Amino acid sequence: MDFLVQAIIPYILLYKYWALFIATFLASFALPIPAGTLLIASAAFASQGYFNIAIIFIVVLIANIAGDNSSYWFARLYGRRFLSRISFIQKILVLKDFILIEKGISRHPGFIIFISRFEVISTLTINLICGLGKASYKKFLFFEVLGSLANVIFYILIGYSFGDNWQAVNKLIGNFSILFFIIIALGISLFWKKILTKLKREIKN
Amino acid sequence: MEKNREHRKKIIKMTMIVILALLFIVSLIWFTSTFKQLYRTGNLEVDYSITGHPTRLHRPITISDIRVWMTFDYLNVIFKLDHLYLKNTLAITNSKYPNISIEAYARRNRINPQVLLHNIKQAIINYPNNK
Numbered sequence: 001m002d003f004l005v006q007a008i009i010p011y012i013l014l015y016k017y018w019a020l021f022i023a024t025f026l027a028s029f030a031l032p033i034p035a036g037t038l039l040i041a042s043a044a045f046a047s048q049g050y051f052n053i054a055i056i057f058i059v060v061l062i063a064n065i066a067g068d069n070s071s072y073w074f075a076r077l078y079g080r081r082f083l084s085r086i087s088f089i090q091k092i093l094v095l096k097d098f099i100l101i102e103k104g105i106s107r108h109p110g111f112i113i114f115i116s117r118f119e120v121i122s123t124l125t126i127n128l129i130c131g132l133g134k135a136s137y138k139k140f141l142f143f144e145v146l147g148s149l150a151n152v153i154f155y156i157l158i159g160y161s162f163g164d165n166w167q168a169v170n171k172l173i174g175n176f177s178i179l180f181f182i183i184i185a186l187g188i189s190l191f192w193k194k195i196l197t198k199l200k201r202e203i204k205n
Numbered sequence: 206m207e208k209n210r211e212h213r214k215k216i217i218k219m220t221m222i223v224i225l226a227l228l229f230i231v232s233l234i235w236f237t238s239t240f241k242q243l244y245r246t247g248n249l250e251v252d253y254s255i256t257g258h259p260t261r262l263h264r265p266i267t268i269s270d271i272r273v274w275m276t277f278d279y280l281n282v283i284f285k286l287d288h289l290y291l292k293n294t295l296a297i298t299n300s301k302y303p304n305i306s307i308e309a310y311a312r313r314n315r316i317n318p319q320v321l322l323h324n325i326k327q328a329i330i331n332y333p334n335n336k
Binding site: 009010045048050165168169175176179180182183186187190 | 218221222224225228229232235236239240243265266270274275276278279282283304305306308309
């Protein structure tokens with residue numbers, strides 16, 4: 001189990017739903033906390049009778065939605081002003097490619113918002129890009145709620161189903177997801193030019 | 206010259222695609238082999254009685270599953286111990302008991318966490334209901 005999870009789990013055992021709410025909210029809002037692992041662990045504790053699974057479901061879902069929406073609105077209202085103070089981010093924000101991606105995601109946010117809910121870094125990035133690009137809030141909210149719902153059910157089912165074996169399962173998922181995202185990142189970098197050309201064409205049309 | 210550069214680019218791209226495909230296949234093989242290994246060792250047994258609460262676990266939690274991040278309250282609930290059993294057996298005087306993790310208690314009392322962990326395991330083994 002990684003260091004961060006080992007540091008947070010005692011707080012979840014101590015402060016129960018409050019700690020889970022805060023950790024999940026922060027993971028959706030700004031901090032790369034492994035919320036999926038925490039949810040698997042909490043669901044496993046529920047299967048042992050230490051937590052109530054229905055309360056976990058409600059608490060985590062609300063925290064996820066609240067965190068994502070706060071992140072979106074923060075990026076939308078203050079994002080550019082705030083991020084332009086950091087010199088290297090300011091350089092990224094004015095890059096042609098970044099503006100193109102921002103526009104592309106804002107036009108078709110559905111699938112990317114939904115799928116990004118399953119990984120903490122991608123959640124934060126997509127929330128930020130959607131906010132900065134002023135993607136339609138209605139669309140963002142719809143796909144964000146749908147994605148959060150799927151994500152919460154997925155992790156709760158794993159934790160609750162595997163019970164005491166959650167650490168073994170979590171390790172397996174963790175290792176595989178790292179590989180999976182490396183492959184995706186390599187794939188994107190390989191077809192980067194094609195993706196940009198396609199985006200340019202779509203935006204022109 | 207230009208043709209050569211294009212040709213080299215194509216070769217690099219093809220090599221990258223082959224590497225990606227190989228990486229994907231290797232990771233799939235690795236995933237299935239780890240899954241099989243975990244399944245064989247009994248670490249991936251699913252509890253099918255999902256609708257009932259509390260559920261019956263296929264592999265109940267054992268003494269060897271105890272970790273330093275667990276709290277005394279959690280241990281009391283999971284191993285169905287009397288609320289004061291660990292406190293009395295281990296002579297715990299900390300006012301935060303049972304809402305303190307094993308590691309935090311060990312750190313505050315300058316005890317080696319592994320020694321404390323061992324003592325807790327022994328205490329649970331010796332619990333009257335476990336005999």
